[in-house]
Amino acid sequence: MKKQILIIEDEQVLLELLSDKFKDSGFIVSEATSAEDGIKKALQNLPDLILLDILLPKMNGLTMLKKLRQDPWGETVPVIILSNLSDQKKVSEAIEIGVYDFLVKSEVKLADIVKQVSEVLQPEDH
Numbered sequence: 001m002k003k004q005i006l007i008i009e010d011e012q013v014l015l016e017l018l019s020d021k022f023k024d025s026g027f028i029v030s031e032a033t034s035a036e037d038g039i040k041k042a043l044q045n046l047p048d049l050i051l052l053d054i055l056l057p058k059m060n061g062l063t064m065l066k067k068l069r070q071d072p073w074g075e076t077v078p079v080i081i082l083s084n085l086s087d088q089k090k091v092s093e094a095i096e097i098g099v100y101d102f103l104v105k106s107e108v109k110l111a112d113i114v115k116q117v118s119e120v121l122q123p124e125d126h
Contacts, residue, residue, distance in 0.1 A: 003121045004028040006047040008038035008064070009082070010056050014105070018051065021110045025118070033057075035064035046073055048121050049100075051113070054083040054090060062090065065097050078120050082113065 005022060009015040010033045022029045030045050032038035035056045042050060050068075054061040061081065068074035078100045083090070086104045094102050100120055103113060 002026060002028050003049070004030070004045065004047040005049045005051060005117060006030045006032065006038065006042055006045065007051045008032045008035065008056065008061065009051070009053045010034065011053075017110060018113065021114055022117070025114045027117075035059035035061060038064055039068055042068060042074065042077070043071060047077070049117055050077055050079045051082055051117065052079055052099075054081060054085055054094075062093055062097060065094070065099070069097060080113075080116060080120070082108075 005027050007015060007018050007029060009018065012033070015031055015033065019029045019031055030041050030047065032041050036059060038052070052061045052065060056064070065079060081094050081099050081102045082105060083102070084105050091102050101116060103116070
């Protein structure tokens with residue numbers, strides 16, 4: 001069964017690149033360009049994993065994640081932060097809220113992001 005991911009990213013070019021790469025790798029992909037839209041889509045679609053940018057218009061990714069974690073489903077969904085910031089304070093805050101990983105955009109290739117997501121979503125019984 002195909003795994004579904006939600007990509008929340010406001011940089012349109014990067015969003016399209018990520019989306020295409022994940023679709024080519026066999027994932028079902030939904031997209032959001034704002035935190036508000038991201039929460040709505042997450043709770044509607046219940047994806048297997050969320051790829052989340054921190055710097056978003058209006059509400060940032062960490063604030064959105066705190067809100068999402070208040071929902072019974074949102075409490076446990078794996079989230080990987082994808083950010084331009086390698087700010088240690090933000091990394092610590094993200095870990096406190098409960099993220100699976102924190103990737104810095106400039107330090108990671110698209111293929112590595114797909115690989116990381118695939119590893120998170122692999123069933124443990126293989």
